[in-house]
Amino acid sequence: MFSAPARRAVRTALAACVLLILGLTSAPAVADPIGDSPTAKLEHLADLSRRSEQANEALHQAGIDLDARIAEQHELDARAAADHDTLAAAQVEVARFKPTVDKLAQANYRGSRTNRLFAVMVSDSPQQLLDQMVMLDVLGAQTDREIEGFRRATDAAAAAASASRKSAEAARVAAEQAQALRDDLQRQETELESQIAAVLDAFDNLSDEEKSILAGTPFPPGLDADRIMEHLIPGNGAGALRAALTRIGDPYVWGATGPDQFDCSGLVVWAYQQVGKTVPRSSQAQAQGGTPVSRDNLQPGDVIIFYNDASHVGIYAGDGNIVHASTFGVPVKVQAMDSFPFHSARRY
Incomplete structure (x- = not known):
C-alpha cells in the first residue's frame, strides 16, 4: 500500500x-x-x-x-x-x-x-x-x-x-x-x-x-561502507546504519520493507528492526517519533526527513551523507543529504 x-x-x-x-x-x-x-x-x-x-x-x-x-x-x-x-x-x-x-x-x-x-x-x-x-x-x-x-x-x-x-x-x-x-x-x-x-x-x-545515468553510483566518490563504519559509535543508530549499508544496491519498490527491496521509510523500518527497535511505518510518522535532533548535532544512524511535507527519509551516514532508498530506478545508495531539502531529524 x-x-x-x-x-x-x-x-x-x-x-x-x-x-x-x-x-x-x-x-x-x-x-x-x-x-x-x-x-x-x-x-x-x-x-x-x-x-x-x-x-x-x-x-x-x-x-x-x-x-x-x-x-x-x-x-x-x-x-x-x-x-x-x-x-x-x-x-x-x-x-x-x-x-x-x-x-x-x-x-x-x-x-x-x-x-x-x-x-x-x-x-x-x-x-x-x-x-x-x-x-x-x-x-x-x-x-x-x-x-x-x-x-x-x-x-x-x-x-x-x-x-x-x-x-x-x-x-x-x-x-x-x-x-x-x-x-x-x-x-x-x-x-x-x-x-x-x-x-x-x-x-x-x-x-x-x-x-544507468539514473541509477548513478552506490557511494559518493572516495567513500565506501568500510570508511563509513570506521568511526561509528555503538548504539541503536549505529546498528541500524550498519544494517542499511548491507542493502546498498537493492531496488526501490513502493510499499516494500525488505529484506531485499524497499521504499524510503521501509528501509528505515527494516534497518531498525535489525537492532530490535520498532519505528513508525511512514516518513511523516517517523518525523514525529524518537527524539528531535538539530542539524548541527547529527550522529550516524539518526533518521533524516526531507521536503516540507516530510515525504522522504534516510539514515544519516556521517559527513553530510545519508543512506536511503531513493526512488524507482535508483537502488539503495549513499548520497549527499544536501541533494534534498532538509525537514528535520530524529534519533531513535
Missing part, C-alpha cells in the same frame, strides 16, 4: 538525483516536456517518481491513521457495551426496590396511619403501646432504607443511561470515521497504482544508458 506524499517524494527525490548526476542546475527549455532527449525523459520520470513517492508515504500514513481509528473504535465499542451492562444492572436494582416504594405510595394514598400518635390512640394497654412503638421504629427504619436504596438505584440508572447514550454515540461516530478513512485509503491506493503505471511506462522508455 502506498501514499500520496510518497509519490510526490519519489518524483522530487528522483529529480534531484537526476540533476545531481547530470551536473545540471536548470532544465533546458523544450517545447514538449516529454521529449526524446535524455534530459527530458529523465526529468519527466523524475517528476512522475516524485509524485508517486509522496503518494506512497501518504498512503502509509493513512494506514497508520486508520489503524489508530479502528483501535479507538474497538475501545469505544467495549466502553459502550460496558455502559449498557451497567445500565441493565442499575435497572435490575431499581426493580428490586420498586415494589416496596409502590406499597408505600399506595398506603399513603389510602390514608394509612403509621405514626406514633396513631399508636397511642389505638393502644389498649401500655404493653400494646410499647409493642406498636417498637414495630413502628423497625418499619420506619426499614422503610427509610428501602426508600434510600430506591433513590440511589434510580440515580445510578439515570447516570448509566446517560453514559450509555454517550458511549454508543461516540462508538457510532468512530465507526463512521473509520469507514471514511477506509474509503480514502482505497482511493489513494487506486491513485497510486495509476501513478506507478505512469512511472513504469516512463522508465521503460529510457535507454540502457539513461537507466
